[in-house]
Amino acid sequence: MHEYSIVQSLLDLCDENAKKNNASSVLKVMVKIGALSGVEPQLLETAFETFKEHTICHNAEFVMHLQPVKIRCRSCSNENELQEHEYICPDCESVDIEVIDGEDMYLMQLELDS
Numbered sequence: 001m002h003e004y005s006i007v008q009s010l011l012d013l014c015d016e017n018a019k020k021n022n023a024s025s026v027l028k029v030m031v032k033i034g035a036l037s038g039v040e041p042q043l044l045e046t047a048f049e050t051f052k053e054h055t056i057c058h059n060a061e062f063v064m065h066l067q068p069v070k071i072r073c074r075s076c077s078n079e080n081e082l083q084e085h086e087y088i089c090p091d092c093e094s095v096d097i098e099v100i101d102g103e104d105m106y107l108m109q110l111e112l113d114s
């Protein structure tokens, strides 16, 4: 399950950041999960809860921000969030669009305790 390896590197990243800031623990971990990232939020949370024991994040709250697919239309220059996975501009119905958000998953914010 690839959520497990994501969580492992997430925890490593938290550990690294905490050390850099001389923090004794992590209070909150906020991640952004793009709709196209392929990450299953429920599985990610379970994996986090499982692996956080014995790490600097053992008391941390896990907050997930789900990012819908966001596109920019090359025809009318409007930006829209897509509700469905239909790659078409809701304003002018052009298919000449580029995805500008919602493709990946990353650490947004960390709250550290010193």
Ligand SMILES: [Zn+2]
Pocket (backbone or CB within 6 Å): 073, 074, 075, 076, 077, 078, 089, 090, 091, 092, 093, 094
């Ligand atoms: Zn458009």
